[in-house]
Amino acid sequence: MTGRSKLDLYQVRCVRIGAGIIPQCAQDCTDSGAARVLVVTSAPIAKLADGLCEALRTQNIEPHVWLGPDGEPTRKDVSDAIAMAIEVSADFVIGIGGGSAIDVAKLVATLAGSSQAFDEIVGIDQLAGRNLPLACIPTTAGTGSEVTPISVIEDDEAQLKKGVVSQYLVPDFAYLDASLTVSMPRKVTASTGIDALTHCIEAYANKFAHPVVDSWALEGIRLIAANLERACDEPGDLAAREAMLLASHLGGMCLGPVNTAAVHALAYPLGGEFHVPHGVANSLLLPHVIRFNAETAPQRYATVAHALGCPSTGDDHADAQAGIAEIERISAAVGIDRRLSDVGISSNALPGMAAAAITVQRLLQNNPREVTEMDALKIYEAAL
Numbered sequence: 001m002t003g004r005s006k007l008d009l010y011q012v013r014c015v016r017i018g019a020g021i022i023p024q025c026a027q028d029c030t031d032s033g034a035a036r037v038l039v040v041t042s043a044p045i046a047k048l049a050d051g052l053c054e055a056l057r058t059q060n061i062e063p064h065v066w067l068g069p070d071g072e073p074t075r076k077d078v079s080d081a082i083a084m085a086i087e088v089s090a091d092f093v094i095g096i097g098g099g100s101a102i103d104v105a106k107l108v109a110t111l112a113g114s115s116q117a118f119d120e121i122v123g124i125d126q127l128a129g130r131n132l133p134l135a136c137i138p139t140t141a142g143t144g145s146e147v148t149p150i151s152v153i154e155d156d157e158a159q160l161k162k163g164v165v166s167q168y169l170v171p172d173f174a175y176l177d178a179s180l181t182v183s184m185p186r187k188v189t190a191s192t193g194i195d196a197l198t199h200c201i202e203a204y205a206n207k208f209a210h211p212v213v214d215s216w217a218l219e220g221i222r223l224i225a226a227n228l229e230r231a232c233d234e235p236g237d238l239a240a241r242e243a244m245l246l247a248s249h250l251g252g253m254c255l256g257p258v259n260t261a262a263v264h265a266l267a268y269p270l271g272g273e274f275h276v277p278h279g280v281a282n283s284l285l286l287p288h289v290i291r292f293n294a295e296t297a298p299q300r301y302a303t304v305a306h307a308l309g310c311p312s313t314g315d316d317h318a319d320a321q322a323g324i325a326e327i328e329r330i331s332a333a334v335g336i337d338r339r340l341s342d343v344g345i346s347s348n349a350l351p352g353m354a355a356a357a358i359t360v361q362r363l364l365q366n367n368p369r370e371v372t373e374m375d376a377l378k379i380y381e382a383a384l
Contacts, residue, residue, distance in 0.1 A: 011170065012146070012147050012170060012171055012172065012173065012174045013172045013173065014028070014172070014173050014174070015147070015173075015174045015175075015176065015249075016173070016174070016175050016176070017175075017176040017177075017242075017245075017246075018176075018177065019177055019178055019179040019238060019242075020177065020179060021175050021177050022051055022052050022055055022137070022175065022177060022180075023055045023058075024175070025052065025055065025094065025135055025137065025173065025175055026052070026055035026056045026058065026059045026061065027059065028135065028173050029056065029059065029061055029092050029094075029135070030059045030060075030061065032092060032133050032172075033091075034061055034091050034092035034133070035061060035062065035091055036061070036062045036064065036088055036089055036090050036091055036092075037056055037061055037062070037063050037064070037090060037091075037092045037093070037094055038064050038065075038066060038081075038084065038085045038088065038090035038092070038093050038094070038108065039052060039053060039056075039063050039064065039065045039066070039094050039096060040066050040068065040081055040093065040094065040095045040096070040097075040101050040102075040104050040105035040108060041065060041066070041067060041068065041095070041096045041097045041101050042067060042068045042069065042070055042097050042098070042100065042101050043067050043068075043069070043070055044070050045096070045097050045101075045139050045183075046065070046067060048096065048097075048139055048180055048183075049065060049096050049097075052094065052096055052137070053065065061092075064084065064088040064090065066080070066081045066084050066085075066104075066108075068081070068097075068100065068101055068104055071100070071275065071277075072100055072154045072161070072271055072275065072277075072278070073100045073101075073103060073104045073153055073154065074153065074154045074155075074156055075118055075153055075154075075155060075156070076156075077104055077153075078104055078107050078108070078111075078118065078153060079118075081104050081105075081107075081108045082107070082108050082111055082112050085108050085112040085132070086112055086113065090112065090132065091132065091133075092132060092133045092134075092135070093105050093108050093109040093112075093132050093133070093134050093135075094134075094135045094136070094137065095134070095135070095136045095137070095145075095146075095171075096136075096137040096139060097137075097138075097139050097140075098138070098139060098140040098142070098143065098188075098192070099138075099140070099142065099143030099145040099152075099278070102136045102138065102143070102145040102146060103145055103150075103151040103152055103153065104151075104153075105134065105136060106134065106136075106145075106151045106169045106171070107151050107153070107164065107169075108132070109130055109131065109132040109133070109134040110127055110129070110130045110131065110132075110166075110168050110169060111131075112131055112132060113131045113132075114128065114129075114131060116128055118153070121164050121166070122162045122163070122164055123163075123164070123165070123362065124165045124166075124362060125165065125166055125167075126164070126166065127164065127166035127168045127169070129168055130168040130169075133172050134171040134172055134173075135171055135172060135173035135174070135175070136171040136173070136174050136175075137174075137175045137177065137180065138174075138176065138180075138181075138245065138248070139180045139181055139183075139184070140181060140184055140188060140189075140192040140248075141181055141184075141189075141192055141193060141196060141231075141241070141244035141245045141247065141248040142191070142192025142193060142194075142195035142196045142248055142278075142279050143192070143195060143196075143199075143248065143252065143278070144196065144199060144248045144249050144250070144251045144252015144253065144255065145252060146171060146174040146175075146176075146249070146252065147170070147171070147174055147249055147252040147253055148169070148170070148252045148253075148255045148256060149165055149166055149167050149168075149169045149170045149255070149256045150163060150164070150165050150169060150255055150256075150259075151163070151164045151169050152164075152278075154271065154272055155272065158272070159269070159272045159273040159356070160268055160269060160272040160273075160356050160359070160360075161268045161271050161272050163362065165259075165362070170256070174249075176242070176245045176246070176249060178238045178241035178242035178245055179238065179241075181241045181244070181245060182235055182236050182238070182241060183235075184235070186232050186235070186334070186335065187335070187336075189228075189231050189232050189235065189244075189334070190228070190232055190279075190331075190334035190335060190336045191277055191278075191279030191280045191283065191336055192248070192279045193224060193228040193231065193232075193244055193247075193279070193334070194228075194279050194280075194282055194283040194286070194330075194331060194334075194336060195278060195279035195282050195283075196220065196224060196244070196247050196248040196251045197220075197221065197224045197228075197247075197251075197286075197327070197330075198260070198263050198264070198279075198282040198283075198286050199217075199220070199248075199251030199252065199254060199255060199260060200216075200217040200218070200220035200221045200224070200247070200250065200251045200254065201217070201221065201263075201286070201290070201304055202259075202260040202261045202262075202263055202264065202366075203216075203217045203251070203254030203255065203258045203259070203260065204217035204218060204221070204254075204300060204303070204304060205261075205290075205293060205297050205300040205301055205304065205368055206258050206259075206261055206366050206367075206368065207261075207365070207366050207367065207368055208258055208259075208366055209258065209300070210257060210258060212257075213253075213254050213257055213258045216250045216251075216253050216254050217250070217251070217254050218303070218304075218307045219247075219250055220246075220247040220248075220250035220251045220254075221247075221304060221307040221308060222307050222308075223243045223244070223246060223247035223250070224244065224247045225307065225308045225309050225326075225330070226243065226309075227239075227240040227243040227244050227247070228244065228330060228334060229330065229333050229334060231243075231244050232333075232334045232335075258366070259362075259363065259366055260363055260366065261289075261363055261364065261366040261367035261368070262289045262292075262293070262363070262364055262367040262369075262371050262379075263282055263285050263286050263289045264282065264360075264363050265357050265358075265360035265363040265364045265367075265371070266285050266289065266353075266357045266376055266379060266380070267281035267282050267284075267285055268356070268357060268360055269352075269353040269356040269357055270284070270285075270340075270343070270345070270353070272356070273349070273352075273353070273356070274343065274344065274345055274349075276343050276345075280336060280337055280343065283331050283336045283337070283338075284337060284338070284339065284340055284342075284343070284383055285379065285383055286327060287324050287327055287328050288379045288382045288383045289379060290320070290323070290324050290327070291324060291382075292369060292371075292375065292378075292379055293367065293368050293369045294317070294320040294321070294324075295369070296368050296369040297368040297369070298316035298317045298319075298320050299316045300368070301316075301319075301320035301323055301324075302316040302317075302319035302320050302323070304320075304323050305319045305320060305322050305323025305324075305326065306319065306323075308323055308326045308327070308330075309326065310322040310323055310326055339383065339384060340380065340383050340384045341384055345384070347381070347384060350377055350380040350381060350384070351377060353376075353380055354373050354374075354376040354377040354380060355373060357376045358371070358372070358373045358376055
């Protein structure tokens with residue numbers, strides 16, 4: 001790992017943690033001078049947004065709710081949400097939900113009233129600025145989107161997810177309330193938890209790894225290893241839920257300065273073409289990408305294994321393989337899909353997926369080992 005000489009940290013102004021903190025979000029909106037708030041959420045968690053709206057009304061703030069789809073957001077979703085923000089003259093945006101709702105909220109806050117179009121901002125540091133204050137409230141523990149400078153949107157025409165990376169996407173406020181995550185179904189708890197684990201592992205085993213980010217990533221891995229199965233088996237366990245939220249948040253903190261790598265790049269076509277949930281896509285590919293990378297960075301993956309709870313044998317290669325086995329054990333224990341064929345992907349689709357994945361160079365450039373199109377195809381074949 002070469003490390004960066006400079007660590008670019010994009011930080012949320014205020015992070016509040018604890019059960020029942022939603023009224024504080026309404027107070028923060030008042031203190032920011034808000035009068036009309038656009039609440040960006042999705043239909044499955046509309047009831048959770050109701051509590052937020054009631055808290056806003058008690059502060060004499062007028063809430064307007066945009067309900068997105070139950071799935072990955074598209075360019076049309078972003079356009080529709082922006083149109084609503086303009087129609088109601090929103091002066092503050094709140095995203096409440098999983099990474100999808102929060103990613104839409106970020107783009108609404110930056111693009112409402114802006115002359116920039118979506119195609120102009122795809123990539124790194126293309127946004128000119130942000131027009132509206134932004135608060136984010138995660139109801140899943142996976143993406144860490146409430147703290148990242150990243151928004152990922154599905155481009156239907158290209159059948160590929162497209163990422164926007166900018167300091168202007170970092171929210172002003174983030175609220176980690178474990179009580180909002182207890183209603184997550186087991187399958188969502190599992191897939192989002194593996195997503196958070198992937199963030200932490202890819203940030204640690206990364207060409208641009210940094211000592212400060214390493215500490216966040218390893219602590220996130222430890223928290224997930226100790227709490228994901230418990231959160232799945234005992235959904236009302238607030239301690240496990242809060243630990244997973246913190247792990248997700250730590251993983252999100254890693255994404256600004258370091259970001260992810262080949263697992264996420266190869267996962268993009270699974271979401272764009274086959275609409276596989278993001279966390280599931282990561283879980284399907286994570287062990288196979290680690291096997292590919294471990295030849296180049298065995299010490300890093302051995303340390304990952306130790307954070308997962310695997311004992312040290314003194315042999316980095318053996319420890320790295322033990323870590324892979326532990327990841328596969330955790331995935332099986334929480335009941336997550338294990339093979340591409342389990343989600344309806346056939347061998348005929350793999351060459352096209354490899355060609356699409358290799359275009360995601362903003363992530364592949366971070367990978368500790370160079371990935372060619374043929375390498376991507378072989379990884380997909382191993383995961384089939």
